[in-house]
Amino acid sequence: xxxxxxxWDLARRVAVRIxxxxxxxxxxxxxxLAPDFERFTAQAEQLVAEETGLYSHMGDARGRVADRxxxxxxxxxxxxxxxxxLEGKLAKKEKSFLGEFGIKASGAEMGMLLGWMSGRVLGxxxxxxxxxxxxxxxxxxxxxxxxxxxxxxxxxFPPEEFRLxxxxxxxxxxxxxxxxxxxxxxxxxxxxxxxxxxxPDPEVLKEAIKRIxxxxxxxxxxxxxxxxxxxxxxxxxxxxxxxxxxxxxxxEGHGDVTMDRAGADHxxxxxxxxxxxxxxxxxxxGFSRIFQKIIGLEAKLNQYQxxxxxxxxxxxxxxxxxxxxxxxxxxNLPSMEEIQLPDLWVSRIRGESERKSSTET
Numbered sequence: 544x545x546x547x548x549x550x551w552d553l554a555r556r557v558a559v560r561i562x563x564x565x566x567x568x569x570x571x572x573x574x575x576l577a578p579d580f581e582r583f584t585a586q587a588e589q590l591v592a593e594e595t596g597l598y599s600h601m602g603d604a605r606g607r608v609a610d611r612x613x614x615x616x617x618x619x620x621x622x623x624x625x626x627x628x629l630e631g632k633l634a635k636k637e638k639s640f641l642g643e644f645g646i647k648a649s650g651a652e653m654g655m656l657l658g659w660m661s662g663r664v665l666g667x668x669x670x671x672x673x674x675x676x677x678x679x680x681x682x683x684x685x686x687x688x689x690x691x692x693x694x695x696x697x698x699x700f701p702p703e704e705f706r707l708x709x710x711x712x713x714x715x716x717x718x719x720x721x722x723x724x725x726x727x728x729x730x731x732x733x734x735x736x737x738x739x740x741x742x743p744d745p746e747v748l749k750e751a752i753k754r755i756x757x758x759x760x761x762x763x764x765x766x767x768x769x770x771x772x773x774x775x776x777x778x779x780x781x782x783x784x785x786x787x788x789x790x791x792x793x794x795e796g797h798g799d800v801t802m803d804r805a806g807a808d809h810x811x812x813x814x815x816x817x818x819x820x821x822x823x824x825x826x827x828x829g830f831s832r833i834f835q836k837i838i839g840l841e842a843k844l845n846q847y848q849x850x851x852x853x854x855x856x857x858x859x860x861x862x863x864x865x866x867x868x869x870x871x872x873x874x875n876l877p878s879m880e881e882i883q884l885p886d887l888w889v890s891r892i893r894g895e896s897e898r899k900s901s902t903e904t
Contacts, residue, residue, distance in 0.1 A: 550650030551619055557654025558619075562611035562661035573608075576688045579706050580606040584684055587710035588718070590805040595715070595797075596867070597722030601682055604717050606710065608688045611661040617685060618657055621669055625734065665690050666709045668716040682721070684713045698819050704810045711802040719794055729873045730790065737783045789879040793869060796850015849882050856885035861893075868892050 584606035592598050609617065667685045686709065695702050720727045799817075806813050857866045869875050881888035 551623065551653075553650035554654040554657065555615065555619055557651055558615045558657035558661060559612050561655065561658025562615060564662075573688055573692065575702070576608045576686065576691065576706075579703065580608055580686050580710065583703075583707040583710040584714060587707060587714040587805070590809070591711060591714045591718050591801055592722075594801055594805040595718060595722075597718040597870070599718060599721040600724060601721040604684055604714055605682070606684045606686060609685050610688055611690075614664065614667070614685060614687050615657050615661050617669060617683075619653075622653070661687065662690065665694070666713040668713045668720070682717075684710070684717060686710075686713075700816065700819075701812055704812045705816060708802065708806055708810050708813055708816050711806050712798050715798040715801040715805075716794065719797065723870045725873060726870075729876075730787070733783055733787050733790075737787070785879045786876070789877045789882050792850040792879065792882045793853065793877055794850070795847045796852070796854050799847055799851055800854050853877065853882045853885050853888075857889060860885075860889045865889065865892065868896075 584604050588599070588604040664687050666687070669681065669683050669685060686706075691706070691709065694700060695705055720730070803813060803817070810816075854866060869877065875892060877885075877888045881891070
């Protein structure tokens with residue numbers, strides 16, 4: 544069944560046009576990326592497993608160097624698979640006041656987002672759905688070649704160190720989703736739970752506009768908690784999104800912490816890389832800063848820092864053993880409130896452990 548929620552052809556054209564406005568590096572330099580990332584992906588997978596104890600149940604990691612159009616295409620494929628649960632609902636709404644205009648507007652918006660992101664993303668693990676069709680294009684670690692080369696040139700990064708550093712972060716995410724047996728399905732279940740409650744109704748948009756106006760009147764930032772995506776959700780959806788946000792903060796923080804620890808003996812420039820990219824994240828100004836807020840990217844970037852702070856607090860309280868409790872079952876994942884107040888999570892997990900011990904004895 545074809546997805547009628549977004550004009551994907553329009554999204555693709557808009558994204559590629561925006562992505563190709565940014566300069567790309569020469570084919571000579573580009574040719575070094577594929578062999579390097581093949582080697583570093585394998586090395587990173589082993590280093591991550593040794594540091595975390597998470598070993599993939601889906602075979603060896605595979606790295607793929609992509610240009611911006613390839614990255615855009617891969618993400619459109621993933622979004623199409625992810626949005627399939629909405630097809631029935633959206634088909635019933637096709638004759639609403641939005642109609643064809645709404646479908647094309649959604650395509651243009653998605654294209655702008657993917658086009659803008661295609662010029663900034665360095666690496667990505669495609670975790671969404673493993674299907675029988677085209678398995679060679681799934682469970683893939685992507686590296687966006689032009690963006691990697693541009694940063695290496697701009698900041699004078701030693702290429703071999705920087706490429707291993709990137710591979711460590713993305714391979715940590717793969718280890719999380721393929722080394723924790725229940726995590727992928729749990730994540731997809733939460734996403735589908737959110738999509739199941741979506742009601743493509745004009746009233747939702749009216750309510751979002753009302754919330755923006757009220758926030759502005761009160762001197763608040765209506766986009767601070769997650770941009771437009773957060774404003775277009777219902778209270779029930781926000782409960783689920785809170786669970787997703789807590790989980791993703793843990794995963795992003797764990798990715799950064801593992802990257803630093805696993806690469807400590809291999810990447811002398813790791814501190815320079817981390818500071819440079821952190822400053823880059825925080826230095827967006829003007830339109831870029833506003834755009835990041837509106838689409839919720841700024842809230843996502845804050846997940847890195849919040850996740851790292853959570854891990855530090857948990858390990859201070861009980862070491863890696865306590866932190867590893869998060870991987871035991873879905874109920875042990877922190878909520879967003881617990882990410883921000885780690886003592887809540889520590890108390891909950893320790894309380895459950897004590898109750899279990901008393902029951903067994």
